Amino acid sequence: MFRVRGDHAQAMSPALLATLPERFLAELREKGITAERDANNGAVVMTDTRGNKTSLLFTETGAPEATVFPSGARVSFEHDARGRLAGVALPSGERIEMGLDENGRLASLGYAGRPVHRFEHDEQGRLTRVAFPDETTTTFDYGTTSLERLTDRTGATTFYTRDEKAGRYAVRDALGRTTTLSAGPQGRLLEVGFADGTTQAYERDADGVLVSVRRRDGSVVQHERDLEGNFTSLRWADGSQTFLRTEEQGTLVIANATSTISIVRDASKRPVREETPIGAVGYEYDDDGRLTCVRTPWGDVVVYGYDADGRLSTVTDWANGITRIEYAPGGGIETIYYGGTLIERRQFARLGLVSSASVYDADGCLVSEQYYSYDTCDRLAGISDRWGPGVGEVDHRRLVLDAEGRLLAEIDAASERVRLEYDYDAKGNIVYDNGSTVHVGCMDEPLSHEGREVIYDPRGNVISLPTPSRREFECRWNEDGTLRETRVGDTRVEYTYDALGRRLSKCVGQSTWRYGWAAGQLLWEEWLSHPDASPIRRDYLYLPDGRPLAFREAGRTYWLQTDPRGAVIRAFDADGNVVWRARYDPFGTAKVEVSRIRQPLRLAGQYEDEETGLYYNLARYYCPWTKTYLSLDPCWLCPGASNYSYARNDPYNRVDPSGAFPWVVVGVLAVGALVGGGISVATEYFFGHGDLWAAFVGGAIEGFFTTAGALIGSVVPGLGTFWGGLIGGAIGTFFGTLVQGWMNGQGWCWECAFKGMVTSIFVDLLTFGLGKIPFVEKLLKKAADQLDDILKRLNIKPPKPDVTEPKPDVTEPKPDVTEPKPDVTEPKPDVTEPKPDVTEPKPDVPEPGAPGSPEHKAARWKEYQERGGEWSYERWSKTYDNNMQRATKAHEVADAYHQQLGWGEREVTVNVKEGVTRRLDIADEATKRGVEIKSGNQYATQDNLWEIERDAMLVKQGWDITWKFDGHASKPLLEELDKAGIPYTIGSP
Incomplete structure (x- = not known):
């Protein structure tokens, strides 16, 4: 790869800058974007298909000076005496300042007039130290070629060793537990040795193609191919199979014994239909590629409208009710008009940090109000929630965090009484849970809770769990890692999943729940009291960032209010009455105080099952009373994966919407989140984008904060915030990246899918619309190209029809199930x-x-x-x-x-x-x-x-x-x- 050193880049800077406007204009036109130079000021003016114009202004030297959006909002770029980027002035009036060292590397970053983050590098340009505004530090220590030691803000150190000749590498965590990796020719992974003594081995043929994976319990997952070597399916240890094939025009077909899913794409490679046995979900786009319409299997239509800056401005729901969205100068959502009857108004402390949220009914009466405060590192530190005018109708809580953001205590801010307190080991596992000692195993799994044992199968799935009621709680699992059955006392619950691992049904005795999806979002659910009953359906509606907006039941629409971490805290009917209200403990247990209607949505991406008390979290099931998941994180190879804990035990500032990976949530644009995201990405780069072994093949951390472009590129995957599946390219990205985790027999990589999905959603927010500019867009991998690359590498051809077709009696729903019940x-x-x-x-x-x-x-x-x-x-x-x-x-x-x-x-x-x-x-x-x-x-x-x-x-x-x-x-x-x-x-x- 061609690289330009910092000092060389500075020498080339004047010449490069002088040609930047013309090069930028040429690249825009090459991509088919209408663009021209303004004869008066030399700006490059881009025009979308609706006639809206965005202008990029340049200084006399050719450096970017400002971006002016169709709404008139302006983002200005400030430069130091040497012409280097030194700050960004935002439409809100806020300024982010950047300090660069002599070699052009980022030395400081922060809000104007506030404590800053400081960065240090070694002579080779590698990041060695990050000092945070609270004076804590993260340090990186290197050997001759690569990272050897990483010490976090609490002083816990992780060690990395590598033996290139032997092809053996190891990671020793802060508790002294070691994970080893063995690689063969060309760095291909052959075996992982876990801290508990188990191993996972990868068998390859003479060409290095993966043939099978022997998992920790000794079971084998086969990668099956036809006589020509084309990939056809995964065969699990119990003989079940998951099939993948492509059909004409690039339609992707994924099937198992339960269902067949077909993802149909248009000429621009955008998904336009997701076909399932229940019916099809359709997607429509405008000429600029934005999602404008979602059609459900029942014929319902949800329509999205956008303002001149390309931001979502209206959502028209199933009943033609219109929700309007208005934005603050800083880019955050400032006002939501729920269906014309309720209004939510938000205020912001600093960039991206919500300081208050107030909901008013149609008469202008206040029905809900929250206030939020933050520490110097932009982490949520205080919450006030008011639900009535009385003295006792408000809750004030103060949060105490350790240096890494893990929650130590929740304090009643009015009385200073400690409500809850926690403690952690050096790895970040919870070991003290408000009076109860938690014993943790070598894989970060809780071995006991409140003095009662938690039992696992050989693959790390919970099979016996203590409950608050002390009833017996048993779990049974499928070979593909999905939960098949739970037993709580005398209640038995059975579950089925589609070929993408999404839950399709939940059966409790004679009653059945059925679920339908649009990418990674629950679109609808149905309940049947007995097999011959008519189904009763509920439909869900989301905002583009994945937060639930409303649901419809019995012909009535109910509006949902969420807090900064995405937890549903209120449900309102069309008249503005509160029909559901809850307060949560830090780790998601809901204290429901008003319940005039069933409302199962909990923390971001979680759905409560009343029968068990578990929260279905897509990739896994979460247990709120133990504050852990029932199975190992599917992305256990990724840096930052917490194996069993929720959101790295920082439940107010991180979320885990897919059950696969904790993401920073508070302050989408806040500087503290930018830096935290950048460090996560730096570590992830070392690990090779999710494959631990690639860390040692790929080398060490390099300068991730060298330029503004690199900063943006680092921020996007590190932030992640909330996932969404109904916005433009995010749909394609979801399906494309989901396939990647499947290729190595690890199951569906939900974290990869959602990470790619939020990238396409949030790039505009993170760059204030610059995501529409090609040189920023190039930092992202387009969903269509990504999917095609995966299929090309797999060399997938359609398997025999009689093999891939699921059983008719399983996949064909009864007529009364698929018929809508208006x-x-x-x-x-x-x-x-x-x-x-x-x-x-x-x-x-x-x-x-x-x-x-x-x-x-x-x-x-x-x-x-x-x-x-x-x-x-x-x-x-x-x-x-x-x-x-x-x-x-x-x-x-x-x-x-x-x-x-x-x-x-x-x-x-x-x-x-x-x-x-x-x-x-x-x-x-x-x-x-x-x-x-x-x-x-x-x-x-x-x-x-x-x-x-x-x-x-x-x-x-x-x-x-x-x-x-x-x-x-x-x-x-x-x-x-x-x-x-x-x-x-x-x-x-």
Whole structure:
């Protein structure tokens, strides 16, 4: 590789700078971007397909002077006397200052007027020391050719040794535990020796092609190929297989025994369809490559709009509700208008650091408010959360961190009482958990918690776990590392996954949950109370940074507020009422204080399973009470992988949205995050982008902070922040990089996929829009090219059709599963209609004018149009038919129970008080008896609460009201019935 030393670059600088504008212009045009020089000031002006213009201004010497965006926002570049970049002035008025040494290497970085980070290098330009604003340091010590010792900010040291001739390398951690690696010809990995004495071996053929992987427990994963040597599949130790093939026009097909996934790409190699057995997810883009539309398997559409600067400005949801987003001068999201009914306003302390967030309802009343404070290293240090005007309706907490950011204590800021405290070993594993000692094994696995043993299988998966209730908790695992089954007391839960490792189903007795995905994001879920039940669906909606924005259930949209680390803290209904509220302990256990609706989303990327208390985190399952994962980090070879702990035990400043790797989260643009990210990347470079052995082949750390371009390149993968899967190239990057981890038999590399995905999402934020400029874009590997390169190296051809097709009885869902249920999850034009006024089960052919008849349908369609409905007839018709089908089933259940009772009448309207009525499914006004029958999945929705309120009034008037559930009833709903004094039964009437 051609390299230019710092002093040579400085000598060449004037000549290079003078030609920069023209070279930049030529490169833009070469990439097909409309660009021209401004005759008046010499600026290079880029014009997008919508006519928006971005200008890059240059000084007289040719150095970049400023970037002016279509909105008028300006980022200015400052230079020292030698013409070198010395600072950046941001649209917010903030300034980041950079100091360079004599050789042009970064010597300092920080906010103007604040303590800075300082950097030192050796004579070879290698980074040797980073001094942080809190006076802690990270140091790098080198031998003749490579890094030998890394000492972190707490003084813990990791040692690296290498024997090039023997092809043997080792890493000894701060606890003295050693991991060894053996490499063959050309540095190809042959064996990893773990600290616990187990090994993982890689068998290769004469050409160095990987043939099989022998894992720690002795099981073998085979890489199968056809007679021509083309890769066809992975065969796991139990005989199951995962297949990968390409079809015409580059469609990627991935299959296992559960499902087949096809990723269809357009001529620009962008994914346009993700086809699964349930249906297809579609993606549409504008002429500038931005994602504009997502279509679900049910025909729902989510539309994204962008402002002149190319930032997301509107999200149009399933019901045509519009969420608007406005930005602060510094680039952070300042205001969110949730569907036109709620407003969230944010303020910022320093660059990228949210200092407050306030949510107001449609009347301007404050319904939620949080304040955040930070330490000198830009780490979250204090949180205040207010949920009401009263003295006791606010929580103040102060955080105490060690030098590496690990949480030592959480303190009640009002009383200075220590609420929680923790301690760690030199590796960063938690060994003291608020009064309980935790014993840790050689692989960082917790061996006991609260004096009770944690048991693992030979591959490091938990098979027996202590629980707070002291019930037996057992786990069973698939050969590909996915959790197959859990048993908690008498409750048995079974799980299935698609060919990408995403969870497809969760079965508990007769009930089943089904899940659908768009790349790495949960798009929808369905619940069936029993195999023949009609599914009840919920749809999820996200912001571009992956934070959940809303979900839809029973035709109603609920808006979600998240804190800086991405944890959902509030859910609001369309009227601005708080229907769910929780406070979390540092490691994610939720104390739910308002629960009028089920809300399973927890910390970033986590989904709580009520049956077990575990959080599904995509790549792994997280146990909030032990504060650890149930299995080894899939990216255990990557520097910074914490094996079992959550987010390096810095739960407020890092997140692990995929369950595979902790990322810095607080302060996307903050200087402290930039430096922390840069150091992580420097170490990762030594390790060779995730393969530990490549560290010793590739050499030592070089100057990562030499130029602004290198700084940006270092920051992006180090930050990572929150993952997203619904923004433009991020979708392609997700699928492309996901394949890489699979190639070495390690399973799907979720961390790699998400890291690539957030790169494409956040590059614009990190460079204030410079991601659209090619020389910055070149720092990133394009998703399409990356995917093609992977497939090319694998030399993949389609395997035999009869091998790759999954079993029909497994992959083909029942018709009632794949059919949408608009009366539950879509806006329902007919929901407000009264129940069909019939007392007998509907005949197969409805009478003219009866609900379900052509006449009734035509009349309802006319009424819908008169009300200004915007759906097409096809979509409305499907909704109507499904409503009628569901209403029929509900009536059949009520009719059957009515006959069983032998008293009362069906569909009786009762006067509750003047102007207020209540219609009961079965009632006898003479004896004041009534029954309300509910089928399917029932929650504490506004409709149900409305009915409970009126039934409570009837009970006070002497009525005997009973509710019958033919299906599931949520705990909050049953609690509301208990409060109202209304008895209920659950099960078939």
